[in-house]
Amino acid sequence: MTQDQWVPPVVLLAVDLVILTLRQSHLHVLLVERGIEPYRGALALPGGFLQHAEEDITVAAHRELSEEADLDLETLSLEQLGVYGDPGRDPRGRVVSVAYLAIAPRLPEPTAGTDAAAAGWQPIERVLSGDLTLAFDHQRIITDGVERARVKLERxxxxxxxxxxxxxxxxxxxxxxxxxxxxxxxxxxxxxxxxxxxxxxxxxxxxxxxxxxxxxxxxxxxxxxxxxxxxxxxxxxxxxx
CATH class of the missing domain: 1.10.10.10 (Winged helix-like DNA-binding domain superfamily/Winged helix DNA-binding domain)
Structure with a gap:
């Protein structure tokens, strides 16, 4: 195949957010109930696709958090957790997700918006144990986020x-x-x-x-x-x- 014949693959870019807080002396993660396919009705991290090619990735992360959980957290310190792009992680096509992490005290109750049917804090033990079934590869992303948070407390x-x-x-x-x-x-x-x-x-x-x-x-x-x-x-x- 010559360079003129080569066509770059179509890759979609998304963001996912691991938001952690303590509630009743237990670590909780923010999850939304998906209101659209794929995985409609399943629990997932708040997140979604970039709106346009010029949108900054961190700006997209804050926007998705506001749209899906109605949390106005512009002052929340988001740090990049990792990039997740295994083939087949999303049935809609080749989707690469940039995951962000934030861990903060006294976060408010979320309210579902846009394509989320519900939003709420879930005990992290239920996620790590597999008691809660999550959409996509979000259990893996949360596991990585919790480990990052644990290391942050060490150092x-x-x-x-x-x-x-x-x-x-x-x-x-x-x-x-x-x-x-x-x-x-x-x-x-x-x-x-x-x-x-x-x-x-x-x-x-x-x-x-x-x-x-x-x-x-x-x-x-x-x-x-x-x-x-x-x-x-x-x-x-x-x-x-």
């Missing part, structure tokens, strides 16, 4: 954003357990937190307790990158016994 101070202005070590541990999906030994966790300089600083007050001594309060420290990092344990405390 950044992101966990403090999910606590109040002041918090206890136990409050902070609850965030790590929710995102990592494993129970942690309180003594080891306390030691790691205290060893990471600038992660948290004393707030100068204590929270009253019903029994025992009042719990010490802390606030987020000046460091955004943790060194040494808060490395996940390879096994839970119960598995050590």
């Amino acid at each position: 950044s101070s992101l966990a403090t954003a999910f606590c109040g202005p002041t918090f206890t070590i136990t409050d902070l541990q609850d965030v790590y357990e929710a995102v990592w999906g494993i129970p942690l030994d309180p003594r080891n966790f306390y030691r790691k937190v205290q060893k990471t300089e600038g992660f948290i600083v004393p707030a100068g007050t204590a929270r009253k307790a019903t029994t025992g001594r009042p719990a010490r309060l802390f606030r987020a420290g000046p460091c955004t990158v943790l060194y040494p990092p808060m490395v996940r344990p390879t096994e839970s405390p119960s598995e050590k016994e």
Whole structure:
């Protein structure tokens, strides 16, 4: 085949969004119920095709989040998670998707719009276990997004954003357990937190307790990158016994 005879393949470009938050001390992901084919009625990540060739990909991601879940989150920090383009991932043709990730506290309830029949927060355990059947390859994308979020908690101070202005070590541990999906030994966790300089600083007050001594309060420290990092344990405390 000569260069003049070669015809480039038709490839469609889409965006998908993995939006994670904590609700009732459990990690949740934003999913929509698809209102159109393919996979009509199935749960999926919010996302869709670029509207035109000149549309910026990140702009398209924010637009799809607003259209499908009615969330006005222009201030939400989206980071590119990966590119997914396996042949056959979409029955409509060769579709390459640029996936974005955001993990943030106190996100509001979504409202379905455009081609989404419903939208809501779903516990991440149900997705990772396969209890929820998702459209396309969205379970794989979510799995990658959760792992990225877990690594971010190891190496950044992101966990403090999910606590109040002041918090206890136990409050902070609850965030790590929710995102990592494993129970942690309180003594080891306390030691790691205290060893990471600038992660948290004393707030100068204590929270009253019903029994025992009042719990010490802390606030987020000046460091955004943790060194040494808060490395996940390879096994839970119960598995050590």
